[in-house]
Amino acid sequence: MKQLHGESRLPPGLRDTENKTMGSIRALKGTRDILPDEIAYWQWVEAKARQSFKLSGYSEIRTPIFEDTALFSRGIGEATDVVGKEMYTFEDKGNRSTTLRPENTAGVVRAYIQNGLASKGGVQRLWYTGPMFRYEQPQGGRQRQFNQLGAEVLGSKDPRADAEVIAIAQDLLKGIGLTNLTMDLNSVGDKTDRAAYREALVAYLTPYQDELDADSQDRLTRNPLRILDSKNERTQEIVVDAPNLQDHLSSESKAFFEQVQQALTDLGISYQLNPRLVRGLDYYTHTAFEIQSSDLGAQATVCGGGRYDGLIEQLGGPATPAVGWAMGMERLMILLKELREAPLVEMDFYVVSRGEAAQAQALKIAQSLRRQGFGADLDLSGSAFGKQFKRADRSGAVACIILGDSEAENNSLQLKWLKSGEQEERPQASFLQNIEALRQQIEQARSA
Ligand code: ATP
């Protein structure tokens, strides 16, 4: 009872600590751990991405995970699902409304404006990766904390920029080995086109108002374009005969869209036009696209993006055209795991030892190897040689270094090549004298 009294003095939210220390604490709903078994997939994809961005002249940018709530409500739009329903928003101890980023384009744009990247002139090509947060119902490929990889090109109105970012996304997905990909493409026009279309769409839908699903009824005044991609059956029937966005594009918007399509065709990238593709975020103009995989279930979209020429100005920066995309890393991993075994972690040496003197020498040898740039895994178990050898075989190492009492006494070591089983004794003192020769031996043994 005493404890209960003590606990009731705690601020709300901390009161159940007693409970939590009694049972084990679990990760929150919609979050998950990425464990060592799985991490090789992530690192492999990240390395591929890093390489392809490097080849394309994109620089990495890292922005904060939490931002002023206004950045998202102003940038993404109050009427979107992301802002209206899905944000992790809280007041910090200084009463600032703070939000865990639900996406990263707004953050990148804020950084671009705040740090004067615009004044550097020219085109800024940026990429990022990291966790995003949305309060959604978790299911396969949908989490509350998830990771995105994204690319943004700021400062170019050239349709080749649209084609370039799309090509990078496509090549990356193909480079990872994914097949069965399709891409939907649309143009949502500029602000004026959209305003005209919005009016026509609302005029068409209003007589059907009572037949629309509840979400769409709500969107009719707030965000009518989103009704186009409602999943509700009756709403879809109604929408079939709705006015077409393409008929409301100005001739400039149409010409721009044609140039984007031509550039994609020139690059050999296939797509299907989908006039109902509008995307969830308000800031898109002109090009909108989504890449889906038929190997995923309900959450089939791996990558989505488009042009957002109005966003930078809307957030207080100079009028700057921009285009980009974001990819869902968890969905990529689901596909990748179907496709291949976890990429093996490469290791050069596995060091086993037994006996006090030998163990001390083994530690020194392992660390010297690492200092010379070799991978060295030191067995710390102290178990019998037999068990250590088994672990050496499973480690993925090319060679095993063995130190027992007699090696310790002679200041030597046994070097065993794990593939061939050949073993040789070497003096410890000269083992690391010819680094290049040792490196070559490792490479030869690995590719043998
Ligand atoms: P969806 O229609 O699946 O909700 P979205 O339109 O909300 O997607 P975007 O904001 O375009 O998604 O984000 C780009 C990509 O990020 C998505 O295509 C998807 O791969 C991934 N993604 C979005 N939300 C989640 C989530 N909650 N969990 C995992 N991945 C997500």
Ligand code: MG
């Ligand atoms: Mg969503």
